[in-house]
Amino acid sequence: MKPFPEHGAEPRLISMRHDALILFVLVGLIVLSSSVSLFAHQVKAKHEPEAAATPKVGPDGLIEAEGVVWVRANCTPCHSANLILQFRGDAHRWLHLIRWMQAKQGLWALAPDVEKAVVDYLATNYGDREGSLRRKPLKELPPPLPAKQ
The missing domain is CATH 1.10.760 (Cytochrome Bc1 Complex; Chain D, domain 2)
Structure with a gap:
């Protein structure tokens, strides 16, 4: 009696096909995941500004630059x-x-x-920076407080 009469194949052949299918799917998943990772890295690099090189600072704390x-x-x-x-x-x-x-x-x-x-x-x-904790100067001063009576 054949174990899988509906397929008409021997168990060993079915097992080899099953193993080949699993191997094919695993290789495909690995290729797909590495492609997605590479694509995500390229998109991130495209949309994020490159980190500025850390400026060289002198012993007094001033940035070493022209001037x-x-x-x-x-x-x-x-x-x-x-x-x-x-x-x-x-x-x-x-x-x-x-x-x-x-x-x-x-x-x-x-x-x-x-x-x-x-x-x-x-x-x-030492120019203005976005996100600085210091607020921009007021354009106008508030009105003076009323005099005490």
């Missing part, structure tokens, strides 16, 4: 580099701070090319 020499020569004689690291701002804000230091704190006049190098360095390396 840092002028910042060290003109800013750190009066205050620590840590004070610079606490602030963020665009070129206009940094220039405003320089003007304030010249008017109120005794900062000497900077040659135009030196001033430009300092402002460019500060705005580039």
Whole structure:
């Protein structure tokens, strides 16, 4: 009596076909999963900005970039580099701070090319950042409090 009369094949042949089918499905799943993984990696790389290289930082904490020499020569004689690291701002804000230091704190006049190098360095390396914890300055001040009677 044949064990599988409806197929008309011997058990050994059916077992080999079954093993071949399982092997084929497993290889297909492996190829499919590696293709999906590769595709997902390509999509992620396409849509996410590349991580910026970590800038080199000097012993004083300032980022080593063009203009840092002028910042060290003109800013750190009066205050620590840590004070610079606490602030963020665009070129206009940094220039405003320089003007304030010249008017109120005794900062000497900077040659135009030196001033430009300092402002460019500060705005580039310590400019406004998205997601910064510091809020943007108010455009208008709130009205004064009423006088006590």
